[in-house]
Amino acid sequence: MNPFSQFFTSTDYLTIIPAVQLALFGCAILLFDAFEDFLFGGPQHRKRLVFGVLAAEVFAGMGLVKQQMHLGPDGLISGFGGSVTVDGFGIFFNWIFIVAAVIVAVVSYKYLEIAGEHHGEYYSLVLFAQSGMYFLATGTDLVTLFIGLELMALCFYVMVGFLRTDKRSNEAAMKYLLLGAFSTGLLVYGFSVMYGLAGSTKLAIIANRLAALPAWDPIVFLAMATTAAGLLFKISAAPFHMWAPDAYEGAPTSVTAYLSVASKAASIAFLVRIFMGPLAASRAAWEPVLAVVAVATLTIGNLAAINQTNIKRLLAYSSISHAGYMLLGLVAGNETGITGIAVYVMVYTFMNLGAFLVLISLRRKNIIGEDLDDIAGLMHKSPGHAVLMLIFLLSLAGIPPTAGFLGKYYIFLALIQTGHYALAVIATLYVAVAIYYYFKIVRSMFAGEETEKAPLATSLGLRLALGATGFFTLAIGIYPEPFLRLAQTSLLR
Amino acid sequence: MDQHILSIVLLTPLAGLAVLLFLPASNRGLIRIWANLTSLAGFLISLPLVFRFDKNLAGFQFEEHFDWIPSLGVHYHLGMDGISLLLVMLTTLMGFIATLCSWSAVEDRVKGYYAMFMLLQTGMIGVFISLDFFLFYVFWELVLVPMYFIIGIWGGPRKLYAAIKFFLYTLAGSVLMLLGILTLYFQHYAQFGFYTFEISELMKLNLPLHMQQWVFWAFFLGFAIKVPMFPFHTWLPDAHVEAPTAGSVILAAVLLKMGTYGFLRFSLPLLPGASIxxxxxxxxxxxxxxxxxxxxxxxxxxxxxxxxxxxxxxxxxxxxxxxxxxxxxxxxxxxxxxxxxxxxxxxxxxxxxxxxxxxxxxxxxxxxxxxxxxxxxxxxxxxxxxxxxxxxxxxxxxxxxxxxxxxxxxxxxxxxxxxxxxxxxxxxxxxxxxxxxxxxxxxxxxxxxxxxxxxxxxxxxxxxxxxxxxxxxxxxxxxxxxxxxxxxxxxxxxxxxxxxxxxxxxxxxxxxxxxxxxxxxxxxxxxxxxxxxxxxxxxxxxxxxxxxxx
Structure with missing residues (x-):
């Protein structure tokens, strides 16, 4: 028997196939890009690299399917001595990352060409970030999780600042990097305390050790609070949300879309893993903390969005408020709550990406297209875009029969099941606040007068992506059954 | 046809809408004619309801029942009793009259205007014939968006203010009502072990009085704002004054009735203890x-x-x-x-x-x-x-x-x-x-x-x-x-x-x-x-x- 195989079995390999493939394709894209003159005859054909991303995603998807087929009787595959665990939860979230990455990749080339910053490494960064996310959703070891988080975050720091000549983009990247580094420090501190308590970095062992301690143990609380601070930063929950509006506004819109959806989904997956895993025993201590954080997040996100005139900023605040809803699912913490988070993340992926796609179409040569005035009269100029945006916004607000309603439905139901009536009332009333600022956009689109006549940017990728996000936003709302079943596979065991 | 008559009545406006979308926006005459034909057809198709309705039968008639979202216990369940019958007939007739009265009143964006009315019509009919709370809620909310646009685009000088006020008021009420619905839904699970939004199932619930009262107030907010009852009426004058004529007609004639209907169909039968x-x-x-x-x-x-x-x-x-x-x-x-x-x-x-x-x-x-x-x-x-x-x-x-x-x-x-x-x-x-x-x-x-x-x-x-x-x-x-x-x-x-x-x-x-x-x-x-x-x-x-x- 090969001594090597003791440390790297085929099962180990199975648990990381998708991430490996994503990383390899990422490297391949870098190489292709380096020889682009030779390979496809110049930078004007750089958009062919999108096919590299698509191929990577196909392979990653096949990897997920293979994992799904090999799930053990307990519903999971464990690799590397329990450092990586593939289960329904991880697979579900990875499908979401795939959807997000595909959509972002196919819409990016047009945007970056217009912005004059179309470089091949962008696509590699998308894939590298995604392979980091893979470990956030499947990691069950503090070190694995940390590496996954940093891999994702570093890629995003670069992508946010991708418009090198744009001041806002640079500023955004700098802010995100500094605050992100600080929050990571807090997170690692929390990890170190957990390691100190348990003597292991494996989540399962930490969970056992912490369960033996009283829920209100101050050291456990310290570990919880610092870990939470680091994670709350990533999902842009209050009071760690400050970076989000600046980073979202400054980043290229395609990156904003990716950041707001995939990064948030991965971080939520991480959050759920930690809080429903090692910290599950000290629920009594963190539940009120998270409840306060969730309400604060809802409040800040929703109230600050009201006065925004930049749509990207407005959507940034709205995405903060969505983080609040997702946190409420964790506060409820029962089966419905966790399914609710999965459903919420799923619908949020489509509707939020969709809304940003419309903004991407608004970016044209010499027109930034991010202000409320820029979208004015969209109904005259391009009724299709306007109606799609309306659907996305209604869905973001949670109005049936759009997908967004399902997400909110689960969260509200989970809160009621667990007796959090006051939280439920607050959460529902913010729906009415949200509709106010979402409808500022609607009002501008439908009742405003056009400020300029330039036609919208369009490309095959953009059209397909808009169609797909619009379709799923409506389809999940109108016939949710298959999607709900999918989400129910994601329950942690 | 008899077993699907309610679906036909419900979906006629939507079918009209689907065709309308393919008509050229520049041909206003054609759009007007089509919209009026659709709404007239909507009324005529609903007429057989009157003749086939048996007033001596208790319970619901023309029932249709399909699973819609089994994992949530949501059904596509339609049915009609005397109260629904009258309100649906009112809706289809007023829908036609409102469409007809817009003939010369609306010149701007004619296609969107009639499209909104058709969507609204489906929403309103759906509210009056849904026997599943989830379905009801979907229709209930579906009504808001077209009405927002009817007021907000084709309305008077302060239309945008009136439109968003209408939307926010009714939405705030209805999301709280949703919490009431979810409470009943969950209590039903707690007592019977399965999730369902069926009204007839939820009526079997045996709730303690204090819980009934809470749910009642949640429903009350949803319905009372819609009616509107004092002191929740302030959106109404604004909405009416700013809405175009047809919007006011529909708003007054049908939309407000959704609130009173809600009291009759849901508050009273589901929460008898609190209602008394x-x-x-x-x-x-x-x-x-x-x-x-x-x-x-x-x-x-x-x-x-x-x-x-x-x-x-x-x-x-x-x-x-x-x-x-x-x-x-x-x-x-x-x-x-x-x-x-x-x-x-x-x-x-x-x-x-x-x-x-x-x-x-x-x-x-x-x-x-x-x-x-x-x-x-x-x-x-x-x-x-x-x-x-x-x-x-x-x-x-x-x-x-x-x-x-x-x-x-x-x-x-x-x-x-x-x-x-x-x-x-x-x-x-x-x-x-x-x-x-x-x-x-x-x-x-x-x-x-x-x-x-x-x-x-x-x-x-x-x-x-x-x-x-x-x-x-x-x-x-x-x-x-x-x-x-x-x-x-x-x-x-x-x-x-x-x-x-x-x-x-x-x-x-x-x-x-x-x-x-x-x-x-x-x-x-x-x-x-x-x-x-x-x-x-x-x-x-x-x-x-x-x-x-x-």
Missing amino acids: DQTIVQILAVLSIIGIVYGALVSLMQQDWKKLVAYSSVSHLGFCTLGIFSLNPNGIAGSVLQQINHGISTGMLFLVIGVIYERRHTREIKEYGGLAHVMPRFATIFAIAMFSSAGLPLLNGFVGEFTILQGAFEANRIWAAFAVTGVIFGAAYLLWLYQRTMLGQITNAKNLGLRDLNLREVALFLPLIAWAIWIGVYPKPYFDVLRQPVTQIVERVRPGYFDAPQQAGWQAKSASDPKTGAPAPLARKVGQSLSPVSPPAAPPAILARNGGVR
């Missing part, structure tokens, strides 16, 4: 009475024609909710009938305003005066609409208000005493309005050349006038249709109400215990014997009480 709770009943009755009196007084003060009618809606809807919370057959039947009446008469009043606004582009009452000289047909029709709204005997308003007052009287004489002032004020503001606009000499030269109604405009009013007279003269079919559902609701809320000894002494009984509205016998049989002079047409229950009062 003395505190709750008192609060709702008092709010209704305040609405009646306040709405009427504010109407008296209005300088704006449309605002006057808008506030009169608050007053009339106060009657409807008062009838509901009288919790007796007369009150509830009267309430439903009054909902139809309000749809007819206020619909007509808004059409009247639309006609004059199209000509003069102002709604200031003082701009008018003596219009009867130049527009005799218009004056006649306005008079009928006005009398119908004011409750002149032999027109519809009288029957509804009278029955409600009887119900209120049976429940609590003081309520009836206050509510009846609303009738008086109602006559006052309407007659005064008529006098200021129609009678006397023409004081404003601009009014001299006004064109009288054309054929299309007369055609708008004719069906409504005919309906008003029908209800006023011969309301028996309506009470017949309502008998079963109303009996069921009363039986559900006050078990044993109909078992009390059938004696003529109802008066003594209710006098002995007026506050709690002690079970008084339904004096149906007695009534028939007591009414030698009245035509057999009149509702027996009314006559019984009528004789008693005399």
Whole structure:
């Protein structure tokens, strides 16, 4: 028997196939890009690299399917001595990352060409970030999780600042990097305390050790609070949300879309893993903390969005408020709550990406297209875009029969099941606040007068992506059954 | 076709919408014709409901039942009882009239305009025939978006403010109602072990009173804002004044009824304990009475024609909710009938305003005066609409208000005493309005050349006038249709109400215990014997009480 195989079995390999493939394709894209003159005859054909991303995603998807087929009787595959665990939860979230990455990749080339910053490494960064996310959703070891988080975050720091000549983009990247580094420090501190308590970095062992301690143990609380601070930063929950509006506004819109959806989904997956895993025993201590954080997040996100005139900023605040809803699912913490988070993340992926796609179409040569005035009269100029945006916004607000309603439905139901009536009332009333600022956009689109006549940017990728996000936003709302079943596979065991 | 008739009625506007989307936006004539055909078809298709409806059957008819989201226990479950029947017919008829009245009023973005009306129509019909709470909620919310656009795009000067106010108010109420729904849904799971949104299943719940009360208030917010009951009425005048004529017509005639319907279909049967709770009943009755009196007084003060009618809606809807919370057959039947009446008469009043606004582009009452000289047909029709709204005997308003007052009287004489002032004020503001606009000499030269109604405009009013007279003269079919559902609701809320000894002494009984509205016998049989002079047409229950009062 090969001594090597003791440390790297085929099962180990199975648990990381998708991430490996994503990383390899990422490297391949870098190489292709380096020889682009030779390979496809110049930078004007750089958009062919999108096919590299698509191929990577196909392979990653096949990897997920293979994992799904090999799930053990307990519903999971464990690799590397329990450092990586593939289960329904991880697979579900990875499908979401795939959807997000595909959509972002196919819409990016047009945007970056217009912005004059179309470089091949962008696509590699998308894939590298995604392979980091893979470990956030499947990691069950503090070190694995940390590496996954940093891999994702570093890629995003670069992508946010991708418009090198744009001041806002640079500023955004700098802010995100500094605050992100600080929050990571807090997170690692929390990890170190957990390691100190348990003597292991494996989540399962930490969970056992912490369960033996009283829920209100101050050291456990310290570990919880610092870990939470680091994670709350990533999902842009209050009071760690400050970076989000600046980073979202400054980043290229395609990156904003990716950041707001995939990064948030991965971080939520991480959050759920930690809080429903090692910290599950000290629920009594963190539940009120998270409840306060969730309400604060809802409040800040929703109230600050009201006065925004930049749509990207407005959507940034709205995405903060969505983080609040997702946190409420964790506060409820029962089966419905966790399914609710999965459903919420799923619908949020489509509707939020969709809304940003419309903004991407608004970016044209010499027109930034991010202000409320820029979208004015969209109904005259391009009724299709306007109606799609309306659907996305209604869905973001949670109005049936759009997908967004399902997400909110689960969260509200989970809160009621667990007796959090006051939280439920607050959460529902913010729906009415949200509709106010979402409808500022609607009002501008439908009742405003056009400020300029330039036609919208369009490309095959953009059209397909808009169609797909619009379709799923409506389809999940109108016939949710298959999607709900999918989400129910994601329950942690 | 019979087993899918409700789906057909429900989806006809959507089918029309699907075709409309493919018509060229520039061809307004074609779009107008198509929209009118669709709405006419919507009405005609709903007519068989009337003929096939069996008024003697208890429960729901034309039921359709499919699983929609099995993992949540959501069903596509439609069904119709007498209350739904009347409201659906009102909806389809008003939908047609609203579409027709927009023929020359709307020139801008015609395609979007009619598309919104078709979507709205589906939403409203869906609300009235859903027997699954989730489905109901979807339709309930579906109505908001098209109405927002109808007010916000084709409305008056402050349209955007009015539109978002309408949206926010109703949405805030309905999300809280959603929490109430989810509470029932979860409690059902706790008691029966499976999740379902079926109304019939949720009715089996056995909830403690305090929980019923909480859920009741959650529902109350949703429904009361929609009705609107005082003090949640402030969105209504804004929405009405700014909405285009057809929007006002639909809003007043149908949309507000969604709230009262909600009380009847959900609050009362699902939460019987809370509905009979003395505190709750008192609060709702008092709010209704305040609405009646306040709405009427504010109407008296209005300088704006449309605002006057808008506030009169608050007053009339106060009657409807008062009838509901009288919790007796007369009150509830009267309430439903009054909902139809309000749809007819206020619909007509808004059409009247639309006609004059199209000509003069102002709604200031003082701009008018003596219009009867130049527009005799218009004056006649306005008079009928006005009398119908004011409750002149032999027109519809009288029957509804009278029955409600009887119900209120049976429940609590003081309520009836206050509510009846609303009738008086109602006559006052309407007659005064008529006098200021129609009678006397023409004081404003601009009014001299006004064109009288054309054929299309007369055609708008004719069906409504005919309906008003029908209800006023011969309301028996309506009470017949309502008998079963109303009996069921009363039986559900006050078990044993109909078992009390059938004696003529109802008066003594209710006098002995007026506050709690002690079970008084339904004096149906007695009534028939007591009414030698009245035509057999009149509702027996009314006559019984009528004789008693005399």
